[in-house]
Amino acid sequence: MPEYKAPIEDIQFLLHKWLKVSDHYKKYGYDEAADPELIDAIITEGAKFSEEVLLPINQKGDEQGCQFDNGTVTTPEGFKEAYQQYCANGWPSVSSDPQYGGQGLPYSISVVLAEMISSANMAWGMYPGLSQGVIEALHAHGSDEQKEKYLPALISGEWTGTMCLTEPHCGSDLGILKTKAEPNDDGSYNITGTKIFISAGEHDMTNNIVHLTLARLPDAPEGTKGISLFIVPKFTLTDDGQPGERNPVTCGSIEHKMGIKASATAVLNFDSAKGYLIGEANQGLRYMFTMMNAARLATGQQGQALNSVSYQNALAYAKDRLQMRALSGPKAPEKSADPIIVHPDVRRMLLTQKAFAEGNRALAYYVATLVDTELRAEGERKEKAHKELSFLTPICKSFMTEAGHETTNIGMQILGGHGYIGEWGLEQFARDVRITQIYEGTNGIQALDLLGRKILMDKFKTLRRIQKKIKYFCKDASSDKALKPFASDLKKLLSKWFMLTLTVARKAGKNREEVGAAAHDYLMYSGYIYLGFIWLQLAYTARKDSDNKELAESKLATCRFYFERILPRVKMHAANIKSGADNLMDIPDNQF
Structure with a gap:
């Protein structure tokens, strides 16, 4: 285990x-x-x-x-x-x-x-x-x-809740959803339709489940402008607020999945189920984004969390497993072979896991403080927190889950054959984390959101503000001799990041396909740079403020690994972006 x-x-x-x-x-x-x-x-x-x-x-x-x-x-x-x-x-x-x-x-x-x-x-x-x-x-x-x-009851945990968006014919394209909401004389609505991929949509852990459900009113406009949000409880409530009659929203089946098998992913059938409109009609998608943005941050953190536990188990195995001798000579001559942690390639894999696990943990915690600020601040400070949070949300969701997928597979690789079998648990981490790149808006959707909405539609304003903050910190970090080279590298990347963004914007002005062609690589490019900023801060803080010498040395060493071994990946992503949309779009469909 x-x-x-x-x-x-x-x-x-x-x-x-x-x-x-x-x-x-x-x-x-x-x-x-x-x-x-x-x-x-x-x-x-x-x-x-x-x-x-x-x-x-x-x-x-x-x-x-x-x-x-x-x-x-x-x-x-x-x-x-x-x-x-x-x-x-x-x-x-x-x-x-x-x-x-x-x-x-x-x-x-x-x-x-x-x-x-x-x-x-x-x-x-x-x-x-x-x-x-x-x-x-x-x-x-x-x-x-x-x-x-x-x-x-939701806050106490007596009841649980779900988010009911996806339908059999529509995934991320919610503008074509078909679930109907017919008004009743008492102010309630009859909800009819089918929702799929509903996490925790049915289970035996609580005595009620509150489904937040997107549906269309009879006179609703077409597309996303005609979606409303409803409360549809599994059991309607009595006058004293307790679960009463069974609402006709039933579980038709649960999915058989690659991972998270213990999480019930339900098909829910709404057969004139009683629902209650939240807020104004036709504003449902805007309301649901409150929930979706929170879920996207949580999904990114799931990627980081499984990265972290996979790293823990891979590290323990690498210190214990004996296999061959170090190329420079025996490191444990009293044993039949050396622990595999002495081998450079194993160390490469472990450090990749460590750099992403600790760096993305820091990123998740920092973004969480932005949520604190947005909830409690006022005026300009609140607005700045909101803008930065909006910018970083798609990066957290996509970049952290891409890293989770990479690093849990690395964990399996470190254990070799033992990583592939169920006994050690590493293969479960790899299976479980895979969904994080898909649900709560696929990573491709997140990339389009970052580049199209948070960069181009914002006219680079939030990007410039973030780059300015990074630039100022690089100046502080340069005062530390050990960190000066990394601060210099990061500062140079800021101008390249901006020029690359400008290149995409100019191309997109002539051909909108350029946005979609660049989106994935642009998000990853941005994520690597921002995580470099995080690692520079961690190393700087550990060396300046921590009284734990071993921790300070570890942060510096991992920062160095990140800057010298992982951050150079941006060159590949930049090359992909610059290559444009033609190499994707010119090939006819029948030649695939």
Whole structure:
């Protein structure tokens, strides 16, 4: 069975030394959370729950999967009990509004917990994970009555929630969805249609499930402008707010998947199910983006979390597994062979895992503090946080999941044949992480969003602001002799990044296909540069503010590896972008 130990030392370094979250929380009125001892206590208890409760049922859950019988879904052995303990410990309510039973702690604390949960048991984490997005969407757009009815039970974990967008004929193209909403005299609506790929759409862990569902009113405009958002509970509520009659929204089947087999991915059939309109008619897609953006950040973090646990297990194996001798001579002469960690190629793979695991963890935590700021700040500071968050969301979702796919496969490779068989658990990480590149908007969609909407439509304004911040930090980092070469390299890349963006914009002015042709490579190019900025900050902080010499040396060494071995990948992506759309679009369909 694979092992998992929450990387508490690195988490504490990021929160206390790098992000200085106590000061951050005080600035935005999270006075209770500003206590470092409270933060550390939450981390420690979250680690204990993840390691002792969730990890032991992860592999078993993968083997058993969910069972479907005539519309009923049974989760794997131990899942329901773990969820009950999760709720009893108060974990679902950590960052929610105290007015509805939440603890009112910062979003960035919940992100730390989410990483540990996904590392220990990603499939289990899907059940409470979607509820957080439902809570945020209802809190932002629901009526006071809807909030009073649904938020307390969702926040306590008594109920869970889902996001019902995808239909059999439409995936990311929601403009062609067909689910109908017919108005009733009492102000409710009858929802009719079929939704697919609904994570946690049916299960046995709670006594109600709240489905946030996109549908069309009879007089709705065509396309995305005619979509409304509805609350469709599994059980309609009685006058005292308790689950009452069974609503005709039923599970037709669950999917048999490559990974996250213990997460029930449902086909839901709505047969004149009672639904309740959220906010204004035809504004559903805008409302749903509140939930989708939260889900995209969470998805990126799933990629990082499985990267992290795969690295832990690959590292332990590499230190223990004996195979051949080092090329420069025996390193463990008392043993029959050397541990494989002495071999350069194994070290290359391990350092790639480490660089992405620690760098993307830092990126996820930083972005989480932007969410804190957006929620609590006002005026210009709020707007700047919103713009930067919007810019970084598609990068987090795509770049971090691409890295998760790469590094979990590296973990398998380090274990060789043992990595390919189920006993060691490395192949499960690779299977589980694969969905993260697909759901919550495919990585191709995220790339189009970054380049088309967040760069070109924004007329480079947010890009310039971010580049300016990076440039200023490079000046500070240059004061450290060990970091000066990396700061210089990063600074040079900033001008290349801008010129490359300008090149794409000019080409797109003549041919819109150039945006789609460049999008994937542009997102990866941007992600590598931004992660270089993150690594430069981590090394700088560790050397300047940390009293842990070993940690400071480790951050510097990993930063060096990133700049010398990984960051050069941008050259390939730049070449792909410059090659243009013709080599993709000129070939006739019949020649594929």
